[in-house]
Amino acid sequence: MTLLDTVSPDLSTVAPAVRLSGVSKRFDDGPTVLDDVSLEVQQGEFVCLLGASGCGKSTLLNLVAGLDAPTTGTVDLPGGRAALMFQESALLPWLTAAQNVELALRLRGIGKKERRARAGELLELVRLRDAGDKRVHELSGGMRQRVAMARALAQETGVLLMDEPFAALDAITRDVLHEELVRLRASQRLTVLFVTHNVREAVRLGDRVVLLSSRPGRVAKEYAVSCPQPRRIESPEVAELAVTITDDLRAEIRRHGGQS
Amino acid sequence: MTAPVLPQDDLASLEAGLDALETHELARTPRWQRVLSAAWPPAVAVGLLLLVWELVYRAGVKPTYALPSPADVGTVLLDQLRDGSLLEAIGTSVQRGGLGFLIALAIGTPLGLLVGRVRVVRRGIGPILSGLQSLPSVAWVPAAIIFFGLGETAIYAVVLLGAVPSIANGMVSGIDQVPPLFLRVGRVLGARGISSARHVLLPAVLPAYLGGLRQGWAFSWRSLMAAELIVSSPELGLGLGQLLDQGRLLNDMSLVFAGILGILVVGIAVELCLFAPLEKRVLRRRGLLVGK
Ligand SMILES: Nc1ncnc2c1ncn2[C@@H]1O[C@H](COP(=O)(O)OP(=O)(O)OP(=O)(O)O)[C@@H](O)[C@H]1O
Numbered sequence: 130m131t132l133l134d135t136v137s138p139d140l141s142t143v144a145p146a147v148r149l150s151g152v153s154k155r156f157d158d159g160p161t162v163l164d165d166v167s168l169e170v171q172q173g174e175f176v177c178l179l180g181a182s183g184c185g186k187s188t189l190l191n192l193v194a195g196l197d198a199p200t201t202g203t204v205d206l207p208g209g210r211a212a213l214m215f216q217e218s219a220l221l222p223w224l225t226a227a228q229n230v231e232l233a234l235r236l237r238g239i240g241k242k243e244r245r246a247r248a249g250e251l252l253e254l255v256r257l258r259d260a261g262d263k264r265v266h267e268l269s270g271g272m273r274q275r276v277a278m279a280r281a282l283a284q285e286t287g288v289l290l291m292d293e294p295f296a297a298l299d300a301i302t303r304d305v306l307h308e309e310l311v312r313l314r315a316s317q318r319l320t321v322l323f324v325t326h327n328v329r330e331a332v333r334l335g336d337r338v339v340l341l342s343s344r345p346g347r348v349a350k351e352y353a354v355s356c357p358q359p360r361r362i363e364s365p366e367v368a369e370l371a372v373t374i375t376d377d378l379r380a381e382i383r384r385h386g387g388q389s
Numbered sequence: 390m391t392a393p394v395l396p397q398d399d400l401a402s403l404e405a406g407l408d409a410l411e412t413h414e415l416a417r418t419p420r421w422q423r424v425l426s427a428a429w430p431p432a433v434a435v436g437l438l439l440l441v442w443e444l445v446y447r448a449g450v451k452p453t454y455a456l457p458s459p460a461d462v463g464t465v466l467l468d469q470l471r472d473g474s475l476l477e478a479i480g481t482s483v484q485r486g487g488l489g490f491l492i493a494l495a496i497g498t499p500l501g502l503l504v505g506r507v508r509v510v511r512r513g514i515g516p517i518l519s520g521l522q523s524l525p526s527v528a529w530v531p532a533a534i535i536f537f538g539l540g541e542t543a544i545y546a547v548v549l550l551g552a553v554p555s556i557a558n559g560m561v562s563g564i565d566q567v568p569p570l571f572l573r574v575g576r577v578l579g580a581r582g583i584s585s586a587r588h589v590l591l592p593a594v595l596p597a598y599l600g601g602l603r604q605g606w607a608f609s610w611r612s613l614m615a616a617e618l619i620v621s622s623p624e625l626g627l628g629l630g631q632l633l634d635q636g637r638l639l640n641d642m643s644l645v646f647a648g649i650l651g652i653l654v655v656g657i658a659v660e661l662c663l664f665a666p667l668e669k670r671v672l673r674r675r676g677l678l679v680g681k
């Protein structure tokens with residue numbers, strides 16, 4: 130395990146793409162879900178958020194996406210907005226694949242002709258040019274998530290938030306989409322904040338892995354992933370760091386059982 | 390020693406392979422075959438029904454004026470068709486039913502949106518609306534006659550009271566069933582207010598709304614017949630309900646049967662030619678129609 134300062138130093142000179150400072154979140158009278166979370170994601174960085182179920186990962190992403198407001202603290206997005214991808218494909222079933230992508234462009238006020246052309250390009254980018262006229266139910270799970278990726282790219286926010294986007298896919302498809310995401314991230318210079326509870330997936334994808342504690346959610350630990358992309362999920366480097374993180378995650382979870 | 394990673398075109402071909410494996414085209418049976426397989430069971434059922442009717446008639450359970458034979462009814466039906474009076478009655482009723490339905494649509498849709506989206510309104514008139522839906526609209530006929538007098542207005546009032554709650558309730562239940570995920574997707578994509586309603590809420594509501602329309606039509610048609618049976622005067626055009634009433638006054642069972650058949654045929658025709666295909670199309674586009 131390498132430490133944080135191995136992240137390339139030139140990144141720290143530019144403003145971060147996402148900055149959470151002292152963010153806490155409670156829903157009504159419920160317990161504190163997030164407690165004093167501070168986190169910066171640099172331009173072009175790929176950060177994986179890892180944590181036990183219910184620790185507040187989705188809540189955190191919703192805050193960054195602007196779907197919800199923090200109870201205290203601030204969320205800064207110097208770029209303005211962020212695109213969000215969900216676990217289920219969340220494509221609108223009354224539209225075709227291409228129309229789903231076009232809707233994102235349309236809501237940005239882009240004209241009809243340009244919309245069509247842009248949607249075609251974006252589908253090409255996720256290698257689904259020929260599937261543009263297909264309805265959502267005619268697409269496989271993996272294809273749906275690629276369309277959802279194209280739709281997120283259509284928002285041109287530069288920041289992509291992903292909430293367990295591959296959790297519902299089979300292992301083979303997931304592996305392929307990992308590669309696809311790494312490729313897109315490099316070619317489109319994306320900043321990615323990726324939520325998962327799959328430790329290997331986090332290490333496979335991220336430049337940095339952030340472990341959240343549960344109840345309340347806090348940043349428990351961070352790990353820089355030093356081995357260069359492209360990596361494979363089966364590789365020993367990935368496995369080695371995954372073992373360390375899994376042990377820490379387990380210790381974190383055990384802490385709750387021991388007290389009550 | 391990082392294991393080798395696939396070169397890019399290998400990834401492309403791998404993806405293409407996965408895509409091909411995971412999608413399958415549904416072979417669709419030809420249209421005539423589908424029509425045929427849909428048509429024969431009801432045809433057989435109607436045939437059997439006629440047969441039973443004929444047998445009961447032959448057994449002489451009731452005098453002929455009370456239970457005419459299928460052939461008698463057929464003759465009256467043909468006569469009525471030939472001199473145009475049945476078609477005219479159907480025309481009058483369909484016009485009233487159609488217009489009443491359209492007005493109900495224009496009132497019920499915004500009403501449903503309001504009840505579905507505004508909490509205070511829902512608390513206030515939501516229960517009344519669902520209560521009204523279970524009230525047989527024939528109960529409104531006396532009130533409508535006293536209030537509006539014997540005339541078209543009274544008929545339309547009854548039709549509206551029957552159809553508006555169904556249409557509005559369809560909209561309300563549709564709004565309640567919209568997956569919150571879709572609304573969140575809309576917000577993430579930048580849809581707010583009107584654009585969110587237009588691009589997310591309304592399309593998501595469509596199937597349930599269509600269900601409401603279908604029921605609204607059925608209620609319009611039923612209410613209309615109830616109203617026409619009672620609200621009849623020489624100045625009013627002769628609708629199917631009035632035709633029925635005429636048959637009763639003349640003690641002409643064949644005419645009554647012909648009227649009932651007319652009502653049935655219109656109901657089935659609107660269902661088969663308008664609502665069923667519309668609903669099917671919407672559901673198929675969303676992959677909600679399994680098989681077929
Ligand atoms: N809108 C809400 N109102 C009240 N409580 C909520 C709301 N959303 C989330 N919570 C609570 O906040 C906590 C964290 O939820 P969240 O969905 O962020 O967890 P998560 O880390 O994404 O979990 P998972 O891994 O299962 O997706 C949970 O205890 C949940 O019950």
Ligand SMILES: [Mg+2]
Binds near residue numbers: 186187188292
């Ligand atoms: Mg979650």
